[in-house]
C-alpha cells in the first residue's frame with residue numbers, strides 16, 4: 001500500500017518566480033483553485049527573477065514609469081535584429097502585444113514600478129524599472145497570490161508529470177516526502193536548465209566546469225525534461241547561452257548583477273598566456289558585455305583577466321569585490337600567475353598602437369595597475385519546449401496538449417534562440433505566465 005498523500009486542485013503551477021506567479025494569479029482571478037509549488041525554500045523563492053531590474057514594454061506614449069514611446073513594431077524590429085530573424089514571429093508578435101498591458105497588470109497585482117523622476121536608474125524608453133528590483137516584485141506577487149487564496153508550497157519540487165484528456169497527475173516531492181497532485185490543468189514555469197552542472201559539463205566541455213551560474217541553483221531544467229520525455233517538442237540549443245564576464249572570485253550561484261564586470265572598454269583583457277582576446281573598444285553598446293562570456297569560455301582554463309591603469313579605473317563602475325592591484329606590471333603578472341614577459345609585450349603593443357594609431361585610446365601606464373580575474377557567467381541557456389499562441393505545450397507531432405501549459409524561460413527559446421535584449425527575460429516570463437494562467441483556468445473550467 002502506498003503512503004503517498006493524494007491531493008486535488010483545478011490548476012497546478014510548478015515554479016514560483018515571475019512566470020509561475022503571474023500564471024497562478026491570472027488563473028486564480030478566473031475563479032479556479034490554484035496550487036503553486038516552488039522548489040526553493042521560502043527565503044530563496046523567486047528564481048532568477050530576484051536578480052532582475054527592468055523589463056521591456058511596448059507603449060504608444062509616456063507613462064509614469066517610461067518616457068516617450070516604444071511601438072510594437074520597434075520592439076519586434078529589435079528582437080529580429082538580435083535574433084537575426086531566428087524567432088517564431090507570430091508568437092513574438094503575440095508576446096510583444098501582451099507586453100503593452102503587462103506593466104499596469106503587474107502594478108494592479110502589487111508590483112511597484114520606479115517613477116521616472118525618482119531614483120538613480122538609467123533613463124530608458126524601452127524598459128520599466130522595478131522599484132526594489134526583482135526581489136521586491138517577487139515579494140509583492142507572492143503577497144497578492146496568497147491574499148487571493150493561491151495555496152503555496154515551498155521546498156516542493158515537481159518530479160513527474162502524466163497527462164491525458166481527463167486531467168493531469170503530478171508527483172511533488174515536498175521536504176523529502178512524495179505527494180500526488182491530481183489537477184485539471186498544469187502550468188510548468190520552472191525556468192531554464194542553467195544550474196544543472198553535470199549538463200553544463202556535457203554541453204560546454206571543460207568550460208562548463210568553470211561557468212558561474214549568475215542566478216538560482218534551483219533551475220535544473222527538470223520541468224523541461226519531464227515535458228520532453230513525455231513527447232513535447234524541444235526548441236533552441238542547450239549549447240547556446242547568454243554568457244557575460246563575471247568576477248572569478250564571486251559565488252558559484254546567485255552572484256546576480258553585482259559580480260558582472262563592465263569596465264572592459266577601459267582596459268585590456270588577456271588570457272593566462274598574456275594574449276589579448278579581442279578589441280575591447282570595438283563595441284561600446286550597453287549589451288556589449290554579452291560578447292565577452294563566450295570569449296572567456298574559449299580561453300585556456302576558461303579564465304581571463306581585465307587589466308586597467310588608474311585612468312581606466314577612474315572610468316569604470318564600482319564593483320562588489322576590489323580589484324587585484326600592483327605597483328608594476330611585472331608584480332601584477334606575478335599576482336595573477338601570468339607570464340610577466342608575455343604580459344609586458346602585450347601591454348607594450350597595445351600602448352604603441354594607442355599612442356601611434358588610435359589617439360582616442362589611452363595607453364595603460366598610470367600605476368598602481370588593477371586587474372579582475374574573469375569567468376564566463378551564465379544567465380540562461382537558449383533551450384526549452386515549443387508552445388502555441390496560448391502557451392499550450394506542443395508535441396513533436398505538432399499537436400498542442402489541451403491542459404498542459406508552459407511559461408517563462410522554459411518557453412523563451414521559441415522567440416529567443418540567440419542574442420538578448422535588455423529587459424526581455426522578465427517580459428517574456430510575465431506575459432507568457434499571464435496567458436498560461438488564463439488559459440489553464442479556461443481549460444480547468
Ligand SMILES: Cc1cc2nc3c(=O)[nH]c(=O)nc-3n(C[C@H](O)[C@H](O)[C@H](O)COP(=O)(O)OP(=O)(O)OC[C@H]3O[C@@H](n4cnc5c(N)ncnc54)[C@H](O)[C@@H]3O)c2cc1C
Pocket residue numbers: 014015016017018019020037038039040045046047048049050051052053054055056156157158159189190191192214215216218219220221222223255256257378379407408409410422423424425426427429
Ligand atoms: C543576474 C541576472 C540578472 C537578470 N536581470 C534581468 C533584468 O534586469 N531584466 C530582465 O528582463 N531579465 C533579467 N534576467 C533574466 C530574468 O531574471 C529571467 O528571464 C526571468 O526572471 C525568468 O523568470 P522565470 O519565472 O521563467 O524563471 P526563474 O526566475 O528562473 O524561476 C524558475 C523557478 O522555478 C523553480 N523551480 C525549478 N525547478 C522546479 C521544479 N522541478 N519544481 C518546482 N519549482 C521549480 C525555481 O526554484 C525558480 O523559482 C536576469 C537574470 C539573471 C540571472
